[in-house]
Amino acid sequence: MKFDVIVVGGGPAGLVASYRLAQWGFKTLVLERGRKPGSKNLFGGRIYAHALDAIVPEYRKEGRFIERWVRKERLSFMTDRGLTTLEFENVEREENSFTAFLTSFVEWLAGKAEAAGATLVTEITVDELVRDDKGKFIGVRAGNDVVYGDVIIDAEGVNRLLLERAGIVPKLEPRFVALGIKEVIKLDKRTIEERFNLDEDEGLAWAIAGYPSRYLPGGGFIYTNRETVTLGVVIYLDQWRSIDMPVHEAVERFKLHPSILRLVKGGTLIEYGAHMTPVAGINMAPPRLYYDGLLIAGDAAGFLLHAGVIIRGVDFAVMSGALAAEAVKRAGGDYSAGSLSVYHKLLSDSFVLKELEAFREADRTLHDPRLFNDYVKFVDSFLRRYFTVDGTPRRIYGTMKEAMQQSGLSLWKILKDTVVMFRRL
Amino acid sequence: MSQQNICPEWPEIRREEYRGVYVYAEHDGNSLKDVSLELIGKARQLAVDLDGAEVAAIIIGGTDAMARELVETGADRVIRIVGEGLETYNPVRYSMAIAQVLDKYRPEIVLIGGTKRGRELAAYIANTLKTGITADCTELEIDKASRDLIAIRPTFGGNVLAGIRCPQRRPQMASVRPGVFPKPSRDPTRRGEVISERVDVQDGRMRLVAVERKVERDVADLPPVEKADVVVVGGRGLGSADGFHLLVELARALNGTIGASLMAVRAGWAPHTRQVGQTGKTIRPRVYIGVGVSGAVQHIVGMLESKVIIAINTDRNAPIFRYVDYGVVGDYKEIIPRLIELVKAAPKPTPTEKQPV
Amino acid sequence: MKVVLLTKAAVPNVTAVRIDPKTGTLVREGVPLMINPWDRDAAEFALRLKDRYGGTVMALSMAPPAGKDALESLMGMGVDEAVLVSDRVYAGADTLATAYTLAKAIEKFAPDFDVVVAGEETTDSTTAHVGAQVASWLGIPYIYYAIDAEVNGRSLLVRRYLEDEGLIETYEIDMPVLVSVQKGSQVPRDISLVRKLEAKGRVKTFSNSDLGLPAECVGLRGSPTIVAKVFEAKLPQRKGELFEGPPDEAARWLAAKLREVGVV
Ligand SMILES: Cc1cc2nc3c(=O)[nH]c(=O)nc-3n(C[C@H](O)[C@H](O)[C@H](O)COP(=O)(O)OP(=O)(O)OC[C@H]3O[C@@H](n4cnc5c(N)ncnc54)[C@H](O)[C@@H]3O)c2cc1C
Numbered sequence A: 001m002k003f004d005v006i007v008v009g010g011g012p013a014g015l016v017a018s019y020r021l022a023q024w025g026f027k028t029l030v031l032e033r034g035r036k037p038g039s040k041n042l043f044g045g046r047i048y049a050h051a052l053d054a055i056v057p058e059y060r061k062e063g064r065f066i067e068r069w070v071r072k073e074r075l076s077f078m079t080d081r082g083l084t085t086l087e088f089e090n091v092e093r094e095e096n097s098f099t100a101f102l103t104s105f106v107e108w109l110a111g112k113a114e115a116a117g118a119t120l121v122t123e124i125t126v127d128e129l130v131r132d133d134k135g136k137f138i139g140v141r142a143g144n145d146v147v148y149g150d151v152i153i154d155a156e157g158v159n160r161l162l163l164e165r166a167g168i169v170p171k172l173e174p175r176f177v178a179l180g181i182k183e184v185i186k187l188d189k190r191t192i193e194e195r196f197n198l199d200e201d202e203g204l205a206w207a208i209a210g211y212p213s214r215y216l217p218g219g220g221f222i223y224t225n226r227e228t229v230t231l232g233v234v235i236y237l238d239q240w241r242s243i244d245m246p247v248h249e250a251v252e253r254f255k256l257h258p259s260i261l262r263l264v265k266g267g268t269l270i271e272y273g274a275h276m277t278p279v280a281g282i283n284m285a286p287p288r289l290y291y292d293g294l295l296i297a298g299d300a301a302g303f304l305l306h307a308g309v310i311i312r313g314v315d316f317a318v319m320s321g322a323l324a325a326e327a328v329k330r331a332g333g334d335y336s337a338g339s340l341s342v343y344h345k346l347l348s349d350s351f352v353l354k355e356l357e358a359f360r361e362a363d364r365t366l367h368d369p370r371l372f373n374d375y376v377k378f379v380d381s382f383l384r385r386y387f388t389v390d391g392t393p394r395r396i397y398g399t400m401k402e403a404m405q406q407s408g409l410s411l412w413k414i415l416k417d418t419v420v421m422f423r424r425l
Numbered sequence B: 001m002s003q004q005n006i007c008p009e010w011p012e013i014r015r016e017e018y019r020g021v022y023v024y025a026e027h028d029g030n031s032l033k034d035v036s037l038e039l040i041g042k043a044r045q046l047a048v049d050l051d052g053a054e055v056a057a058i059i060i061g062g063t064d065a066m067a068r069e070l071v072e073t074g075a076d077r078v079i080r081i082v083g084e085g086l087e088t089y090n091p092v093r094y095s096m097a098i099a100q101v102l103d104k105y106r107p108e109i110v111l112i113g114g115t116k117r118g119r120e121l122a123a124y125i126a127n128t129l130k131t132g133i134t135a136d137c138t139e140l141e142i143d144k145a146s147r148d149l150i151a152i153r154p155t156f157g158g159n160v161l162a163g164i165r166c167p168q169r170r171p172q173m174a175s176v177r178p179g180v181f182p183k184p185s186r187d188p189t190r191r192g193e194v195i196s197e198r199v200d201v202q203d204g205r206m207r208l209v210a211v212e213r214k215v216e217r218d219v220a221d222l223p224p225v226e227k228a229d230v231v232v233v234g235g236r237g238l239g240s241a242d243g244f245h246l247l248v249e250l251a252r253a254l255n256g257t258i259g260a261s262l263m264a265v266r267a268g269w270a271p272h273t274r275q276v277g278q279t280g281k282t283i284r285p286r287v288y289i290g291v292g293v294s295g296a297v298q299h300i301v302g303m304l305e306s307k308v309i310i311a312i313n314t315d316r317n318a319p320i321f322r323y324v325d326y327g328v329v330g331d332y333k334e335i336i337p338r339l340i341e342l343v344k345a346a347p348k349p350t351p352t353e354k355q356p357v
Numbered sequence C: 001m002k003v004v005l006l007t008k009a010a011v012p013n014v015t016a017v018r019i020d021p022k023t024g025t026l027v028r029e030g031v032p033l034m035i036n037p038w039d040r041d042a043a044e045f046a047l048r049l050k051d052r053y054g055g056t057v058m059a060l061s062m063a064p065p066a067g068k069d070a071l072e073s074l075m076g077m078g079v080d081e082a083v084l085v086s087d088r089v090y091a092g093a094d095t096l097a098t099a100y101t102l103a104k105a106i107e108k109f110a111p112d113f114d115v116v117v118a119g120e121e122t123t124d125s126t127t128a129h130v131g132a133q134v135a136s137w138l139g140i141p142y143i144y145y146a147i148d149a150e151v152n153g154r155s156l157l158v159r160r161y162l163e164d165e166g167l168i169e170t171y172e173i174d175m176p177v178l179v180s181v182q183k184g185s186q187v188p189r190d191i192s193l194v195r196k197l198e199a200k201g202r203v204k205t206f207s208n209s210d211l212g213l214p215a216e217c218v219g220l221r222g223s224p225t226i227v228a229k230v231f232e233a234k235l236p237q238r239k240g241e242l243f244e245g246p247p248d249e250a251a252r253w254l255a256a257k258l259r260e261v262g263v264v
């Protein structure tokens, strides 16, 4: 059996690629190991709209997966004793990002791809990318069956076992992945809007450093959906070992923090899950994104931006999937690496590689435990002293100095960190 | 109740003609199944809420001693079905015979023990009578106002209980899980009537040709996993079949049996019949002891109703510790041998010493 | 040999279903649908009959349209034909109405069947009713808990396992017959990619206008039982005591707990 294009992975990257290709008349096959596209993707979060606006603008009308448009962004430092929050409210009612469940989004994309003529086959795990004797990728093997395609798009997501088996990438190191654990809590719509101070259909995206990840890199996140709140913790696995606590308990504790409990009280847990997510961004990209007969897109290519707890992957996946399709079209039937190299060019011209390159160093900073410990505690100590009126004089500088001593920071350290951060972030 | 708009395939009935609580009494030729006696006890309770309705047992074949036992545990009447072709068990003939008798006596409620054979018969009988049946119930109640039976049963993997009723059709049928109701004690002074009912079911389409006792390749002398008070369950963390032998020894010392996680079954350390979980058995022993089991949700749903849950695991972060009464963080290889010694050294409890938990 | 395979093609993954304590309703949001896992055992059983004696296997399911995926997967295993009967009026059916609909569909789409194969039970309703009830509607003999079968002239020799009695019984049954397969007794074969590709678009879907069944015999209206209430199972509070320490002490601690519980 022969196809023009075989796409491995029915996630955002793979489905966008196949949707486009099918629209252009390519005979396209998408293979997904889950029972349904999206059944293996765990995600409750926020999707940035810009890539979708460029690629599938009709989603704004058709997309029942849009839970709430994000109008409020919060960044907090949380300690056992307090919570310091910076809140930005967009009063211009721009629609830059929305909260969603990835499963519904992916289901919608799958519907579009199939309607455009792509063949989607689920419950099939690809075991191997098949090459000919010259090393060109010519098909995929699942069990005893081999199916051939002129070009393969690998969009298998973060685990990328196929790339590993093909010798393209090494085994994933723990320091490259974080664990995301999330819960979906059902509350009624009104309650959500009251507790989070939102208008109807307005959403909140909230990142919380410090306490949720036990002052280690990572942190907590909260997103408001229509009738649910997604709440979770991201933990850097290589660092968690130093902590004497089950990973799932981190979520439990986070939820029980008085500042959070108030918000989710009375809700019902309707979903619980954990999923790996790459954190090293472009640093874990394969040596090349195109080979003879093969393109790599989405998380598998390392296209993911991890700024502490804010994970941005879907817009990169969508855009890279679309550009992989574009590259296939431009290659005009010659699917050698040379011809497919246009993919890299397209990515470099797009936000995908521009943004990811710009943040190449970020992951080193974000692996620095001090950022999540000393600074969080410093902010807490400082504000706590500053806002406590007990008759002793408190001037800003003196208070700050005391807070620095308490959290093990010095002016010099802060200065150094700031410089490094400016360089990397 | 209106009979309009009812499926024309259903015979018309008059609800008020149906009275009495009937129990199908299953036996193996030698003795009655415990669950049948448990149901007689429950039927007596239900009868109270139905203005003292009659409680009857239906038995195919059986002995005088069984009939007496049914009366002494609470049956007002025992209907003994006799007839050609009922000498050996046969699902079609048995269900047709029972259905015929039910159609004649018209009870309001029919209870059947949820044994393998009981469940095989129950649905066919209900379909023959074109009435509703609720499977695998764990509680039964009467709604006095309507005289409807509310049959309560776990659903969706045991997370949820559903109360089911059958407002329009009679009899109302339910199969009931063995062991959920207490077995009533015998009262030798109770009197009841024993009726012999001759039934003719000439159905020659199926014949029993052989019966063999299944010899499990695993520890045959340990009871099945769903049948013991104490179940020691091994997981992939055992690391080897030898690990399982250690668990067998512990299970023996505790008068219990062994079970396994899917991973242990896959590793070939235990047969599939001992697997606990979503795709295995649901167990609810007095004590569950999980050894080297991580506690994946698919496993947990199969043991969540255990009275006491114990786990041994080297990983203090193992999810199973979220569900335990008692958890030990440590290597089973070091702990279990010592535990076996301690258990063996302890005096065995006599059943009366067992405290409720 | 013509085999009909009954399968519930879209059951919710039960481990993901929760209940809303306030409204008492099931929260099925985001709960993935899947094929009833035990029906894969039934499929393997049916396919082995076909492997040995030739003929065809037709899978039949009453399910919402989403059931199509699971039927394609069964074709990926080697099932020749798949029929999905799907209609709004079938919604809310209890086992009697489900079995009625399935029996009528068998009479229409496979009147010349020899064997109907069902799974032991479904994971969402776990009634194990539908098999026997289909047999009753069709007026054919039936047997539960089958582990294997062989053809002997016009009859089927079925071995079945009664787990609670530890017995294996063999019955000789005249065909046509309904056989329900002991869960976990088979090793379902893999789904082949090529076969699944070939199955694309070959699942036949029929509605009640094709079957022409009276509305008062199907779905909620054709169901004698109704769900009166739903509530959360109360699970015992757990003590959650954790012991960490040298193995000797751990063993002693455990032994003491076992004594408290009354099993030592
Ligand atoms: C906890 C968490 C929170 C996140 N939050 C956000 C957020 O708020 N915003 C955001 O933009 N991004 C977020 N992300 C990231 C986002 O989910 C990913 O970047 C995005 O899904 C990547 O898309 P993809 O198509 O590359 O890969 P995936 O979505 O992972 O899809 C890959 C697909 O391939 C299938 N597959 C894999 N191997 C095989 C095989 N061998 N054969 C067949 N099929 C195979 C998989 O089943 C999967 O469906 C989050 C991720 C996590 C884990």
Ligand SMILES: Cc1cc2nc3c(=O)[nH]c(=O)nc-3n(C[C@H](O)[C@H](O)[C@H](O)COP(=O)(O)OP(=O)(O)OC[C@H]3O[C@@H](n4cnc5c(N)ncnc54)[C@H](O)[C@@H]3O)c2cc1C
Pocket: B234, B235, B236, B237, B238, B260, B261, B262, B263, B264, B275, B276, B277, B278, B279, B280, B281, B291, B292, B293, B294, B295, B296, B297, B298, B299, B302, B312, B313, B314, B315, B318, B330, B331, B332, B333
């Ligand atoms: C659809 C589906 C259905 C499933 N059905 C079932 C089911 O019915 N039953 C079932 O069990 N699973 C089922 N599973 C599988 C389930 O998800 C888990 O994979 C499985 O339960 C894990 O088995 P385990 O705990 O033995 O192994 P693991 O998860 O590998 O856990 C082994 C544990 O042993 C511990 N350990 C290691 N060494 C030692 C030592 N020396 N001493 C003490 N502890 C040690 C480890 O810390 C670890 O926690 C199903 C999965 C799916 C997808």
Ligand SMILES: Nc1ncnc2c1ncn2[C@@H]1O[C@H](COP(=O)(O)O)[C@@H](O)[C@H]1O
Pocket: C006, C007, C008, C009, C036, C038, C039, C042, C060, C061, C062, C063, C095, C098, C102, C117, C118, C119, C120, C121, C122, C125, C126, C127, C128, C129, C130, C131
């Ligand atoms: N909707 C359905 N469509 C087809 N077959 C079904 C359906 N429901 C149940 N069955 C069959 O009947 C068996 C027993 O189901 P249940 O009585 O629901 O436990 C299943 O394993 C299937 O083989």
